[in-house]
Amino acid sequence: MSLISRYILRETFGAWLVVVAVLFTILMAKQFADILGDAAAQRLPRDAVWSIFALTSMRYVTLLSPIALFLGVMLALARLNRDGESAALSACGVGPGRLLVPVLALTSVIALALAWFSLLLNPDATARIEAIKRKAQQELHLGALEPGRFMSPDNGATVIYPRAVVDDEARDVFMFVGRQQGDRVVTTLAQRAERTVDPSTGDVAFVLRDGRRYEGVPGTNEFLVVEFDEGRIPIRPRAAEETAASVLSKPTAALLESGLPADRAELEWRMSVPISVLVLAVLAVPLSRSAPREGRYAKVGIGLLVYIVYANVLSIARVWVEHGVTPEWLGLWWVHAVAAAFASLLLVRQSGVFARSRMVAAEVPA
Secondary structure, rough: OHHHHHHHHHHHHHHHHHHHHHHHHHHHHHHHHHHHHHHOOOOOOOHHHHHHHHHHHHHHHHHHHHHHHHHHHHHHHHHHHHHOOOHHHHHHOOOHHHHHHHHHHHHHHHHHHHHHHHHHHHHHHHHHHHHHHHHHHHHHHHHHOOOOOOOOOOOOOOOEEEEEEEEEEEEEEEHHHHHHOOOOOEEEEEEEEEEOOOOOOEEEEEEEEEEEEEOOHHHHHOOOEEEEEEEEEEOOOOHHHHOOHHHHHHHHHHHHHHHHHHHHHHHHHHHHHHHHHHHHHHHHHHOOOOOOOOOOOOOOOHHHHHHHHHHHHHHHHHHHHHHOOOOOOOHHHHHHHHHHHHHHHHHHHHOHHHHHHHHHHHOOOO
């Protein structure tokens, strides 16, 4: 690699590193505050705060890298324009095409890393985050008895109301169990109740003491009344398989085998991350070109506008794939193709190919 290529590579990498660090710090600060808020509200276990933070940071790195690289390339090359270095390079025969070589060298490495994150690491991280949240919600529903408040530890099948809670024991408990056989329901009143967990199986149950059980059909006089000293009512929370896994947490191999439009859209979205990085890198080179007297940030606004249009059209195309609006073969690829064609057109135009063609055409005798 030539001295000029190493110089441009160093400038571009430094600008990208600064941009991604700033954006990552801003977004993760808010995300960390949200995670701490969920932990304080007992929606997440406190010992899982750092795990969720680390897993979430992987997704944010993937999300921020394309825009960070795009802005990093634009800022690095804009500085060369401002300081007159681009003019000197052009005089030495180093045009936009030569500038693209070190930029693409850096971009290729970043694209490979993002492909690894997007296709392999992020789905696993999302699945682990969802598992932690499901477990926390399950433990919250099963264990948090509040005095004077109705609660359902198994998503509506059982309703419990304690008048008071002393330590881990509920007092003056009302428990309603939904229809078991036809219209028959079970209602239980007990003076004391506590939650137990079988250490070998993990099964959860409420042990009721000094109570009375009513079983029958509402609206009739046919009720069975049983008094007991101790009774055990198992609680069966919603099974894990009943909770639909998010498409974001599905492994890429499962998406490849699936024919569902939503899975196909998610697969193409994951593949779009490294592709968009390459397209944006090519697009940043011509967009960073500015007049000698223009400032370093003169074209940043235009670049952000182009990125916003590109990202939003990608999101729209994903929705179209999910709803079957676009053909399967078209998918999200047409968005990348249009953006790449636009970038190539700008690059060729700045290289002076069109101007030389007009000059040759003018020199040809009629």
